Amino acid sequence: MDQVRRNFLKSMGAVMAVCAAGLLKSGSVFAATWNTQAFTSKDTADAMKLAGYGGAAESKDIVIKVPDIAENGAVVPVEVTSNIPGTTSIAIFVDKNPSPMIADIGFMNGAEPFIATRVKMASTSIVRASVKAGGKVYTASREVKVTIGGCGG
Amino acid sequence: MAEEMKMRATMQGDAVDVKVLIQHIMETGLRKDPKTGKMIPAHFINQVSATLNGKMVLDMQWGVGISRNPFVGFRVKGAKVGDKVAVHAVDNLGTVFDGEVVVA
Numbered sequence: 001m002d003q004v005r006r007n008f009l010k011s012m013g014a015v016m017a018v019c020a021a022g023l024l025k026s027g028s029v030f031a032a033t034w035n036t037q038a039f040t041s042k043d044t045a046d047a048m049k050l051a052g053y054g055g056a057a058e059s060k061d062i063v064i065k066v067p068d069i070a071e072n073g074a075v076v077p078v079e080v081t082s083n084i085p086g087t088t089s090i091a092i093f094v095d096k097n098p099s100p101m102i103a104d105i106g107f108m109n110g111a112e113p114f115i116a117t118r119v120k121m122a123s124t125s126i127v128r129a130s131v132k133a134g135g136k137v138y139t140a141s142r143e144v145k146v147t148i149g150g151c152g153g
Numbered sequence: 154m155a156e157e158m159k160m161r162a163t164m165q166g167d168a169v170d171v172k173v174l175i176q177h178i179m180e181t182g183l184r185k186d187p188k189t190g191k192m193i194p195a196h197f198i199n200q201v202s203a204t205l206n207g208k209m210v211l212d213m214q215w216g217v218g219i220s221r222n223p224f225v226g227f228r229v230k231g232a233k234v235g236d237k238v239a240v241h242a243v244d245n246l247g248t249v250f251d252g253e254v255v256v257a
Contacts, residue, residue: 029241030200031212039199039216075220094218098183102218109229111203111210112168116226120181120218 031106039101044093044128047101048139053091053130056139059084064129064142073121073146080115086134087113096125121146158252162238169232169256171203173225173240177250181217198223198250201242205229232256 038050048054065079080090090113092102102119113131121127124146130139157176162169175198182195195217203211210229229238239253 030202030243031209032214034199034214039214079226097218098181099216099218101216103216104214106212107210108212109205109208109210110231112228112230114226114228116224118220118224120220 031108032104035101035104038104040099041101042099044095044100044126047093047099048091048128048130051091051101051104052132053137053139056130056137059131059138059140062090062129062131062138062140064127064140066127066142066144069145069147070121071147073123073148075118076121076127076144076146077116077118078127079117080129082113082129082131082133082138084113084131084133084138087131089132090115091130092117092119093128093130094119094121094125095128097122158240158242158250160238160240160252160254162232162236162254162256164232164234164256165228168228168230169205169236169238170228171226171238171254173203173252175223175242175250175252177221177223177244179217179219179221179223183217196244196246198242198244201225201240203227204239204241205232206236207239 035051038047041047041050061083063081070076082090089106091104093100094102105115107113126141127144128141159174162171177198178196180193180196184193186193197217199215201213202209211227234256236256242250
């Protein structure tokens with residue numbers, strides 16, 4: 001615990017030093033604060049609502065690239081591309097996970113609405129990608145079959 | 154902290170393609186230690202941001218469902234060779250991970 005506390009204090013000290021130097025405003029290292037409620041929700045629809053993706057319309061312009069069958073549920077590659085103009089964020093959910101919300105990604109200043117990552121899947125499940133674009137919300141999903149579950153327990 | 158993050162940034166057309174790999178256990182908090190019978194506490198990266206030449210391009214919140222040794226790939230339009238891409242990540246215990254790479 002001591003080493004973690006030392007790292008924490010060291011990193012906080014570094015952040016404060018940078019703030020004092022006027023290089024960044026305190027609190028602006030990340031644009032958003034961690035959405036505890038959405039990330040701990042046990043239900044996709046509820047998590048979507050809590051993260052601002054509620055009432056999303058199904059869209060064919062969200063492309064989800066996932067394996068049909070994941071050999072290892074601990075590491076399932078997921079790529080999401082949004083072809084919806086004005087996309088500002090993409091969120092990923094795995095319905096059957098204990099906490100379905102996987103990630104919420106905001107894009108700005110030229111970043112393309114594309115994300116590639118690897119997720120844990122507890123069992124065969126729908127993988128959902130939701131998009132915020134132009135003040136509206138959209139969503140798409142794909143099913144991924146999992147042969148060996150990936151939450152480790 | 155630089156050893157824990159591997160980054161690569163290469164131009165693909167008019168966008169830079171960035172790949173990041175961070176060494177991290179991404180412990181969910183749902184596993185039991187078989188020896189002690191106690192739950193292993195959650196320990197996972199929960200916030201990641203990326204900048205291009207100091208300007209934020211990506212702002213991510215992660216949950217425990219991101220795989221161990223997290224990988225993330227993203228693209229930014231308008232980048233050019235020589236530009237600097239930096240990634241800043243923090244985990245739920247407050248440990249900070251920083252990495253940067255020059256666009257090739």
